[in-house]
Amino acid sequence: MTIDIKREGTALTAALGGRLDTTTAPQLETALKEALPGVTELTVDMAELDYLSSAGLRVILAAQKQMNRQGKMTVRHVNGTIMEVFEVTGFVDILTIEP
Secondary structure (H helix, E strand, O other): OEEEEEEEOOEEEEEEEEEEOOOOHHHHHHHHHHHOOOOOEEEEEEEEEEEEOHHHHHHHHHHHHHHHHHOEEEEEOOOHHHHHHHHHHOHHHOOOEEO
C-alpha cells in the first residue's frame, strides 16, 4: 500500500494506493494520527486504491469521527468495487463522497 500525505495549511490530502487491509490499515492509522492534529479539512483520495477490507473501513471511520470534531472529511475518486463496499456497509450515509 502507498500513502502519500500532503499538507497545505490546515488542509490535508491522503492519497491511497494498493490494498487497504488488515496488514496495511495500521500503517494508515499511524500516518493519520500523526498528520491530523490542526487539520480542518481532510481529503482521502482513493483513485489508486484497489481493495478495502473491514480493517480499512475501521481506519476510515475513525478518521471521519476525528474530523467531525475538528473540521470536515471528503473521500474522492472511489472506484466501483470500493463504492459497493461503502454502499453495503452503510458508509455512503456517513462519508462525504465526491467523484
